[in-house]
Amino acid sequence: MFYLSHMIIGYNDGMKKKKLLIIGAGLSGLYSAVLLQDSYEVTVVEARERTGGRIMGMDGHDIGPSWVWPHQKNILQLIKTLGLELFPQYTEGHALYDAPDGVQRFAPSTSTSYRIKGGIGQLVNALEKRLNKPVNLSEKALSLTETNEMVVLKTTAKTYEADRVISTLPPRLTVDNIEYFPALPEALHTQFQNIPTWMGYSVKCVIEYPEAFWREEGLSGFAVSHVGPLGEIHDACTEDKAALFGFVHSYAKFENLEEAVIEQLIRLHGRNAAKASKIYFVDWKKETYTSTALDAMPLQEHPSYGFDATHFEGKVIFSGTESAFREGGYLEGAITSAMGLASNLL
Numbered sequence: 261m262f263y264l265s266h267m268i269i270g271y272n273d274g275m276k277k278k279k280l281l282i283i284g285a286g287l288s289g290l291y292s293a294v295l296l297q298d299s300y301e302v303t304v305v306e307a308r309e310r311t312g313g314r315i316m317g318m319d320g321h322d323i324g325p326s327w328v329w330p331h332q333k334n335i336l337q338l339i340k341t342l343g344l345e346l347f348p349q350y351t352e353g354h355a356l357y358d359a360p361d362g363v364q365r366f367a368p369s370t371s372t373s374y375r376i377k378g379g380i381g382q383l384v385n386a387l388e389k390r391l392n393k394p395v396n397l398s399e400k401a402l403s404l405t406e407t408n409e410m411v412v413l414k415t416t417a418k419t420y421e422a423d424r425v426i427s428t429l430p431p432r433l434t435v436d437n438i439e440y441f442p443a444l445p446e447a448l449h450t451q452f453q454n455i456p457t458w459m460g461y462s463v464k465c466v467i468e469y470p471e472a473f474w475r476e477e478g479l480s481g482f483a484v485s486h487v488g489p490l491g492e493i494h495d496a497c498t499e500d501k502a503a504l505f506g507f508v509h510s511y512a513k514f515e516n517l518e519e520a521v522i523e524q525l526i527r528l529h530g531r532n533a534a535k536a537s538k539i540y541f542v543d544w545k546k547e548t549y550t551s552t553a554l555d556a557m558p559l560q561e562h563p564s565y566g567f568d569a570t571h572f573e574g575k576v577i578f579s580g581t582e583s584a585f586r587e588g589g590y591l592e593g594a595i596t597s598a599m600g601l602a603s604n605l606l
C-alpha cells in the first residue's frame with residue numbers, strides 16, 4: 261500500500277499538470293474536457309443544474325437538436341467511438357403542405373439525416389461518464405481577471421485560479437455575462453455581439469401520441485406551413501413513443517400555443533391528431549444560458565460562423581460551435597471546435 265501511494269505522490273510531483281478551466285458543459289465543453297483531461301488538471305463549471313447546454317431531452321424526446329448528417333464525419337466518428345447507435349429520420353410516404361387555402365399532399369425530395377437511439381442526450385451521458393471529475397453544476401461564471409501568470413475565474417459559488425481558461429459560451433453570452441479585467445478589446449466585443457446563437461430564436465415543440473397514425477396513412481409526418489403556428493413539422497418517434505415535432509413560426513400569433521398546435525395538427529391529419537397524450541415545448545429565446553435579447557430576432561439563413569479569438573495573451577480561449585469555420589452552429593461544429601482546441605493545447 262505504502263509503495264503504491266508513494267508512487268502516486270511521486271508521479272504527481274514529477275508531472276504537475278497545468279490547471280485548465282472550461283466554462284460551459286455543452287457538447288463542446290464536455291468533449292474538450294475529455295480530450296484534455298489526461299494532459300491538464302481540468303475543471304468544468306456549468307451555470308445550469310444540468311449538463312448538455314443546447315442538447316436537452318424531455319422524457320426521451322429531443323427538445324434541442326435531433327439530427328446529424330452523413331457528411332459530418334467527426335460527430336459520426338465520436339458517436340461510433342462512444343458505442344451509440346444511429347437510426348435514419350423517418351421520411352417514408354408523402355408530406356403535407358399547410359396552405360391558407362387548404363392542405364395539399366406532395367412527394368418531397370428528402371435528404372438523409374440520422375438520430376441517436378435513446379435520444380441525443382445519450383451523447384452527453386456517454387461523454388460525462390468519461391470525465392475524471394464531475395462537472396461543477398449551478399455555477400455561473402461571472403468574471404475573469406488576469407494576474408501575473410494566471411487567470412482568476414469568479415463564479416456564483418467559488419473563485420478559481422488556472423493557467424488557461426476556455427469559454428465555450430455562445431459569443432453573445434461571453435460578452436454579456438462575463439466581465440473581463442482588463443476588458444475585452446472593443447473590436448472583439450463588437451464582433452462577438454454580432455454573432456447570433458444558432459437556434460437561439462427557436463421554439464421547439466414535441467407532441468406525443470398513443471400511436472403514429474400518420475405513418476398508417478402513408479405520411480412521413482413532414483409538413484411545411486405558412487399558416488402556423490408550426491412552420492415545419494417532422495416525425496419524432498422514439499423506440500417506444502410516437503411523436504411529431506415542430507418549430508414554431510417566428511411570426512405565429514396565438515393565445516394558447518398548445519391549443520393552436522393541436523388545431524393545426526387536426527387541420528393536417530384529422531381527428532386522430534386531437535388525441536395527443538403530452539405536449540412539450542422549450543422557447544430557446546427565454547433560455548438565459550443560451551440566448552440574449554439580440555437572439556430573439558429570427559435568422560433568415562445559416563450565418564457564416566467561425567473565429568479564432570483569445571484574451572489575456574492567449575490565456576483565455578474562446579471556443580464553442582459558433583467558433584467553428586466548418587459546420588459552425590451544428591453539433592459537428594461543437595466537436596470540431598473542441599478538436600481544434602485540443603490539438604493547439606496538446
Ligand SMILES: Cc1cc2nc3c(=O)[nH]c(=O)nc-3n(C[C@H](O)[C@H](O)[C@H](O)COP(=O)(O)OP(=O)(O)OC[C@H]3O[C@@H](n4cnc5c(N)ncnc54)[C@H](O)[C@@H]3O)c2cc1C
Pocket residue numbers: 283284285286287288289305306307308311312313314315323324325326327328399400401402428429430433437438458459460462464544549550580581582589590591592593594
Ligand atoms: C432547438 C434546437 C435544435 C437544434 N437542432 C440541431 C440539429 O438537429 N443538429 C445539429 O447539429 N445542431 C442542432 N442544434 C444546434 C446544437 O444544439 C449546437 O450546435 C450545440 O449543442 C452547441 O454546443 P456548444 O457546447 O457549442 O454550446 P452550448 O450547448 O450552448 O453550451 C454552452 C454551455 O455554457 C453554459 N453557460 C452559459 N452561460 C454560462 C456561464 N455564465 N457560466 C457557466 N456556464 C454557462 C450553458 O448552460 C451551456 O451548457 C439545435 C439547437 C437547438 C436549440
